[in-house]
Amino acid sequence: MKIKFNIRRFNPDDSKLNEPYFQAYDVEVTEGMTVLEALLKINEEQDPTLAFRKSCRSAICGSCAMKVNGFSKLTCSLQVIPEYKKKGRMVIEPLANHKQVKDLVVDLNPFWKKIEKVTPYLTPMDKEHEERSVSEEDEKTIDQSQRCIMCGCCNSECNALEIDSKFIAPAALAKAWRFVGDVREGDKKKRLERLSEEHGMWDCVRCIHCTQYCPKDVAPLKQIEMLRSSAMKAGILDNPGAKHVEAMADSVRRVGRLDEAAMTFKTLGFLRSIGMIPFGLKMELHGKMPLPILFPKIEKIEEVKKIYEEAAKQGTEQEKKKEE
Amino acid sequence: MADKLRYAYYPGCASQEITKEANVTTRLVARKLGIELHDMPKASCCGAGLLTDYDYQLYIAINARIFAEAEQMGMDIMTICSTCLMVMRTANYNLKTSPELLAKTNEILATVGLHYRGTVEVKQLLWVLAGEYGLNNLKKKVVKPLDWMKIAPFYGCHSLRPSNALGFDDPEMPQSLDKVIEALGAQPVDYSGKTKCCGFQVDLVAVETAEVMTATRLLDGKKHGANCFVTPCPFCHINLDNYQNLAEKQVEKKIEMPVFHLSQLVGLALGLTPQDIGLSRHLVSPSRILR
Structure with a gap:
């Protein structure tokens, strides 16, 4: 043929x-x-x-x-x-x-520069932790991120990188989880702080191209999600990305729905929200300004609150088990 | 169609507030097509992907609670939001493929007296029209073919990827929205941006990226001859329509591209008026391309 x-x-x-x-x-x-x-x-x-x-x-x-x-x-x-x-x-x-x-x-030089940026090797723990064995369970959390063969398919498909060449991009982020998720790593928090900076992990637009086109099923977006929740659990919250997620989690717990006005305010902070007022007024002309107060709750919101408590409890129990 | 189509209707948060017009129009269109939509008064937000970043197990449990409500109603879910579709289908896929996750999640649900067996499917309006309802049936209902319109179908990310959990359209050559446009008598425009991202998820986080991305998609469709856009997703609509003006300023180019919700386009072809479908709520007025 x-x-x-x-x-x-x-x-x-x-x-x-x-x-x-x-x-x-x-x-x-x-x-x-x-x-x-x-x-x-x-x-x-x-x-x-x-x-x-x-x-x-x-x-x-x-x-x-x-x-x-x-x-x-x-x-x-x-x-x-x-x-x-x-x-x-x-x-x-x-x-x-x-x-x-x-x-x-x-030219793959920018690709390698991004990988280098996430320090692709382990940082040792302090002297007290001279030896740390890795259980099968421990290895499982980083297993998928280790399958990467650095072919560049994910960065080639990444829509955020298409627009912002400084974006750290999925290949390096998946690599970052390889080390943040490793029980032997000594500098997790510092890594997560660096990843939370501008052009870092919070700039991912969740277009899911990386996960769709990775030939090795690294699922970079999944690794990005784990980096993000690790950063939030480590208390790295003073950036627009984490604030946005916190506002969302808070809105769902309070009213069961996405309270857009409150989310915008909490993500942008007071000063930047004031800058949005002219735009908000224009939206209001078309009836598009979301209700800022007295947002209607869903029925049985108490079930949602209870689920939040129970999920948190399950999480803490798992952490405890891991430490033992 | 043998039986009447019935769905547990999940409009999503955006279409209960900012993009209300999509919700109102979907209800009118469903009535005209004879599709029954049943409200889900207990259903919470799906988390829009952000809850996934917050706590994975919480995200799964919150979604399982939504599925449990539909399961009690004995119906599949129909949403009109691609992000809800992706988030819910991914949660459902994970629950259905991992007995361990389903068991852990049901432990949480049990504390509020709920249980999810894993029998619910989640669909969106686009899939219902191109799938179960059927394009031929849709064609028969058209009273005002939109034959003067050249429409850029904007699938957006979350109705296509990840294809293992979504699976209706081929992510590399999606057809459903193109086919619906044709069934309504209009002409779909082909352009590479149709499977790409509108930037919504970083609207508040990486503002410049979001605005340049929105402008890039709109200009791409315009270059290929589109006189309007249509999207099955309210978040894509927020970026492409509400924020179009900000995007224009960011790239210093005039775009002036009207953007329709999928339900609105169907509504027009079924004979609904611009008032019925809430076109005055758009920031870029579609009036110049209406006849």
Whole structure:
């Protein structure tokens, strides 16, 4: 079966073509052939100048991540024929949110810088804790975050990174949980404080692209959620992200619903809320200003309050068990 | 349709306040289509993802309490909010796939005399229209085809991902909203932003990111020829409509793009008036594209 591959190319050394362009290649594909194998075939039979990264061909090294028909994939574990049959096309582009260096190769330096930022190694505890054994249960909490092969698919899909290049982004955040969640780590609180800064973990927009497109099921969003609740439990609350969550938890406990006016006020604080007044008035013209007082409660709100108490009790019991 | 469709109706917090028009319109549309919506007076907020950051077990238990109410009513839940959909379906998926979690959660529910067996499904209006109700049945009800409209379908994140818990549409090539637009006689516009994020979750946390993101999505649809947007999610609507003006200022570009709730678009095609569906509540007036 012959399939047309449309590949987004770029060569910075070619003065005539200093802009990315698409080039089409007709490739004879066979049952079971992967996208990476097809690219290698193009390399061998049609165009030795086509540049792309690859190494293990077994979804272990993480080198061959690219965008296939708009979404980031490991090309070594994606078969051509099913993908083509589903989408009716075969468009290959470099990872997004990174600078294209040549053809399908991107500059991963910013990716590594972000990983370095979260100090990707254990900080020892003080002398009293010279040895700390790790139980199977302990390992389970960080197991998923350890599956990362640094392919960059999550950062390529991350919508917050698309807009804010300073955002720490999912790969580094999943890596951060690997150490924050480790029972041997000595500097948990300091790590969580750093992660709570601007462009840090609270800037995640919860678009769930990272979890959807991670080829190794690292589920970065889940790791981000665990970082966030750990930070809040550690009392790191003086930032808009944590305040927002606290306001939400408080609103649900009080009235069972999201009290938008109270949440805005608590998240932004007094001064920034005053800045919102002109906008609030404009909303009010259209009847869109949420009720700031006497928010109606749901029926049986006492059940919700009791559930809050019981969940907290379960949490404390678990912590106790862990310490024992 | 063999039986009449009946749902435990969960409009979500946003549509009980800021986006009331979506709630009002959904009730009118359901009546016209013959879908029964039953109120859930005890149902709390699902936590909108934020409760997940606060305490995982609490998030699961609060949602299980909502499911228990629907289970007692003997109905599946229909929401009109994609974030409620994602949050509730993820909780439900986790409860249904982990007997241990279900048992722990029922311990908590037992203290308020409740129990969840795990028999409820959570859907949203979009899925009901494109699924159980059916596009052909919807087409038959159209009295005013919207044939002059070129509409950018904005699926948003939470009706698509994570696909293991959601599963109705393919997250890479969703069809449902496009098909509903076609069934109403209008033309869907294809653009890459249709599966991306509106920025709502960081509206108060990373303001610039949220505003630039909103503008980027709207400009993307506009560039591809859309004369309006439609979204199944009230939070997407808040960003795309309420905050459009702030987004315009942030990127220093005029956008002026009317944005409809899914229910409003269906309502228009079924013959409801702009007053019925609360269009005066929008900050970007859709009047210029109405006929």
